[in-house]
Amino acid sequence: MKxxxxxxxxxxxxxxxxxxxxxxxxxDDAAFQAMLKAGxxxxxxxxxxxxxQDATQAFCSDPRHAVxxxxxxxxxKIEAENMATIKWPADGKWLGDWKEGExxxxxxxxxxxxxxxxxxxxxxxxxCHQISPKEISYGTIGPSLLHYGKLRGMNDETLRYTWxxxxxxxxxxxxxxxxxxxxMGIITEEQIRNxxxxxxxxxxxxxx
Amino acid sequence: xxRWNFALVAMTxxxxxxxxxxxxxxxxxxxxxEKYREALKDGNPAELFEASGEELWKKPAGxxxxxxxxxxxxxxxxxxxGAYAQLPRYFKDTDKVQDAESRxxxxxxxxxxxxxxxxxxxxxxxxxxxxxxxxxxxxxxxxKDKPVKISLAHPKEQQSFNMGRRMFYFEGGPHDFAxxxxxxxxxxxxxxxxxxxxxxxxxxxxxWTSWPAYRVSSGQMWGMQWRLAxxxxxxxxxxxxxxxxxxxxLSMYMAATSxxxxxxxxxxxx
Numbered sequence: 276m277k278x279x280x281x282x283x284x285x286x287x288x289x290x291x292x293x294x295x296x297x298x299x300x301x302x303d304d305a306a307f308q309a310m311l312k313a314g315x316x317x318x319x320x321x322x323x324x325x326x327x328q329d330a331t332q333a334f335c336s337d338p339r340h341a342v343x344x345x346x347x348x349x350x351x352k353i354e355a356e357n358m359a360t361i362k363w364p365a366d367g368k369w370l371g372d373w374k375e376g377e378x379x380x381x382x383x384x385x386x387x388x389x390x391x392x393x394x395x396x397x398x399x400x401x402x403c404h405q406i407s408p409k410e411i412s413y414g415t416i417g418p419s420l421l422h423y424g425k426l427r428g429m430n431d432e433t434l435r436y437t438w439x440x441x442x443x444x445x446x447x448x449x450x451x452x453x454x455x456x457x458x459m460g461i462i463t464e465e466q467i468r469n470x471x472x473x474x475x476x477x478x479x480x481x482x483x
Numbered sequence: 484x485x486r487w488n489f490a491l492v493a494m495t496x497x498x499x500x501x502x503x504x505x506x507x508x509x510x511x512x513x514x515x516x517e518k519y520r521e522a523l524k525d526g527n528p529a530e531l532f533e534a535s536g537e538e539l540w541k542k543p544a545g546x547x548x549x550x551x552x553x554x555x556x557x558x559x560x561x562x563x564x565g566a567y568a569q570l571p572r573y574f575k576d577t578d579k580v581q582d583a584e585s586r587x588x589x590x591x592x593x594x595x596x597x598x599x600x601x602x603x604x605x606x607x608x609x610x611x612x613x614x615x616x617x618x619x620x621x622x623x624x625x626x627k628d629k630p631v632k633i634s635l636a637h638p639k640e641q642q643s644f645n646m647g648r649r650m651f652y653f654e655g656g657p658h659d660f661a662x663x664x665x666x667x668x669x670x671x672x673x674x675x676x677x678x679x680x681x682x683x684x685x686x687x688x689x690x691w692t693s694w695p696a697y698r699v700s701s702g703q704m705w706g707m708q709w710r711l712a713x714x715x716x717x718x719x720x721x722x723x724x725x726x727x728x729x730x731x732x733l734s735m736y737m738a739a740t741s742x743x744x745x746x747x748x749x750x751x752x753x
Contacts, residue, residue, distance in 0.1 A: 298645040299652075310646055314729030315715075318722040325656040325721055332654040338663060386657050386719045399658075402673045414673040416665065445659075454658040461657055 299337045321388035331357060331445050341450035350449040358446035360458045361439050369434045369471055373481075376473030379466050380406055386461065396461050398470055399454070406473065407480040416452055424475040425482040437474060441467050529620055529697040529749035532704040536621025539614055545595025554590035556583065556622065567626035568746050571735045573637040580643040582734045583622050584615060584708045585726035603725045607709055615725075619706040620695045623748035631692065631746060633739040640735070643728070647736030650729055651681065656719035662733070664718075666690070676753075687740035693750030700753055707734055 317323050328336065331353050340346045382397020384390065401410055403417035427433045440447055442457030456462045462470075473479050540551045540563075556566035557574070571582040577589055591597040605611035635641045654661040665673060666681040680686035695706040705713075711730050715723050723730050 298648050300649075302649075303642065303645065306642070307646055307649055310650075310728050310732065313724075314727040315721040315723055321656075321716075321719060321721045323721050325719065328653075328655055332659055335659070336649075336652050336654045336661065338652050338667065387716050388719075388722055389716065412674045414676075415671045416668070416673065416678075452664045454660070459657045459659070 299339075300333070318388040320386065320390065320392050331449065335450035353449040354446055357443045357449075357455065357458065358439070360455075361442045361446060362457065362464070363435075363438065364464065364468065368468065369438060370476055371465065371468030371472045373469070373472040373476045373479035375466075376469035376471070376479070377407060379462065379470055380473060381410075398456060398462055398466065400470070403452070408483070409480055420474060421481065423481055424477065424479065429475055429477075434471070434475070437471060438467065441470055527697055527749065527751045528702075529624075529695070529704060529751065532617045532620040532695075532697070533624045533749060534621075536617035536619070536624075539618050540621055545591065545597040547594065547596040549594055551587070551590050551594060551618070553594060554587070556586055563622055563625045565626055565629050567623040567748065568629040569632050569634075571640075571643065571731050571738060572634060573639050578639075579728070580637075580639050580731055580735060582707065582726075582731045584619050584706055585731055587615060587618050587622070588726050607712065608703065612709070612725075613704075616695060616704045616706045616709065619708075620704055620749050623695050623706075623746070626746045627748050629746050631688070631738055631741050631744050633735070633742055635739060643732045643735040644739050646728070647732030647734070650733055651736055658719050660718040660720075662714065662718070681737060682740065684741060684744065687737050688744030691734075691737045691741045692744050693747045693752075695748060696750030696752045698752050704749075705752075 311326055315323060315326060334340055334349060334353055340349065379398045380400035382395075383399045383402050385394055385396025400406060401413045403414040405413040405415075405419040405421050406423075408421060423437075424433075436447075440453075443455040444451040444453035445455055445458075454461055457464070457467055474481055476482070540554075543550050553560045555561075555574075555576075556563060557569055557572045558564075558566050567583050570586070571580050573580050574586070574589075576593075579585075581589065588599045588602065591602070592599050602611045602615060633640075635644055651662045652667075654664075661667075662681065665671075665678050666686070668678075669680045669683070669686075671678055679689035681690050691707075694710050695704060696710075697704050708725055708730055711733055712723050712725075715721075
C-alpha cells in the first residue's frame with residue numbers, strides 16, 4: 276500500500292510523465308483524428324490534405340521510433356522506400372552555380388499559407404546549418420557544413436551522397452529533421468545543382 | 484512604439500551588416516538583443532494592452548449589454564486573479580477543456596450574447612482579434628508571478644494533455660515538420676533565435692510562461708493562440724482554428740509540463 280501511494284505521489288508530482296504510455300498512435304486514434312479535422316482549415320495554398328501523412332511521416336510522429344532498437348528494421352524499410360524516390364541528375368551534371376546556391380540557401384520562403392502558388396521556394400538551409408563563413412546568422416539544428424567540399428573531396432561517392440541527401444534526407448536517416456527537398460517538390464533539380472555547387476565547388480566560399 | 488521598432492531594426496541590421504566578422508560576433512548580437520529586451524522590460528508596451536483589456540472586460544457590451552465581469556475562468560464567477568496560471572482546465576458547463584482565450588469566447592457568447600464566429604474567423608491583425616488579445620493580456624497579467632498550476636485530475640484534462648503531446652510530435656506538410664522538429668532538442672537555434680526544448684520543464688516554461696507577449700518586430704500583441712497559429716504557418720500546415728481543441732491541447736501539454744514555473748506575463752519578444 277505504501278508503495279502504491281508512493282507511486283501515486285510521483286505521478287501526481289510529474290504530470291508530464293504520468294502519461295508516458297498510451298498517448299501516441301494507437302491510443303485514442305478516433306479522437307485524435309476528430310481533433311485534427313475540427314481543428315484546422317485550409318488557408319491559401321495550405322490545404323487540409325497536408326495533414327494526410329505518408330508512411331514516413333506517420334512512423335516518425337512517434338519520437339521513440341527514431342531511436343529504439345525494436346524499430347531498427349522499420350527504419351531500414353523507411354530509408355529504402357525513400358532511397359527509391361531519388362531522381363539522379365539525368366545528364367550527369369552535378370554542379371551548378373554556387374552564387375545562385377547561396378541565394379537558395381539564404382531563402383526560407385515558400386509553401387506557407389501566406390505564400391502564393393508558383394512563388395520560387397527557398398532551401399531554408401541557413402535556418403539549420405552553418406554553410407558559408409560569411410554568414411554568421413545560421414541555425415544549429417543540422418550539422419555545420421563549413422568546408423564541406425574541402426573536407427570530403429570531390430569524388431563520385433561524395434557527389435552522389437550529397438545529391439541524395441538534399442533530394443531526400445530520409446533515405447539516409449529515416450526520421451531526420453531535414454525536409455525531403457527534392458522528393459516533396461520544395462526545390463527543383465536546377466536549384467539542387469546550385470546548392471551542390473555551394474557545398475562542393477572549390478571556388479565557393481564554403482571551401483575557402 | 485514605432486521608435487522602438489526602428490531601434491531594433493537598426494540594431495539587428497547593423498549586426499547583420501558586419502556579417503563578415505568572426506563567430507564571436509554572433510554571440511555579441513544575441514547579447515545585444517538580450518540587453519535591449521532587458522531594457523524594454525521597464526516599459527513593456529504590453530501594459531497598454533493590459534489596460535485596454537481590462538476596460539473591455541468591465542465594459543457592458545453585446546446584445547445583452549453586460550460586461551464579462553461575471554465570467555468564470557475556473558476559480559469562480561468573476562475571479563481573474565491567478566486564473567490564467569491554472570488554465571487550461573476542464574469546465575463543466577461546456578464539458579470541455581479550455582484555455583483563457585477559448586473561455587473568453589464562451590463568456591462572450593453566454594453572458595453577452597455575442598455571435599463569436601465573427602471573432603473566431605477574423606484575421607489575426609483585425610479589431611476583433613485585437614480585442615481578444617487585449618482581454619487575454621489583461622487576464623494573463625493578473626497571474627504575473629504566480630506559479631503554473633495545472634491539474635490533470637479530470638479524464639478530459641488528461642486526454643487533452645495526451646492529445647497535445649501527440650500533436651506536438653505530429654509530422655506533416657511538404658516539409659515533414661512537427662513542433663518537435665524545432666522544439667524537441669536542447670540548445671539549438673534557427674538562425675540566431677534560440678529554441679525552447681518544450682518536452683522539458685525548463686523549455687515548456689520558456690514556451691508557456693511569457694505569452695501573451697508584445698512583439699517588438701511587428702509592434703503587435705500576441706496571445707498563445709496567435710503564437711501557435713504562426714508556428715503552424717511556418718510548419719507549412721493549414722491554419723489552426725482559433726480556440727479549437729487542438730490548440731488548447733498543445734497549450735495543455737506545454738502548461739502542464741511547465742507546472743511550478745512562475746508566470747512572467749505579459750512578456751516581450753524580439
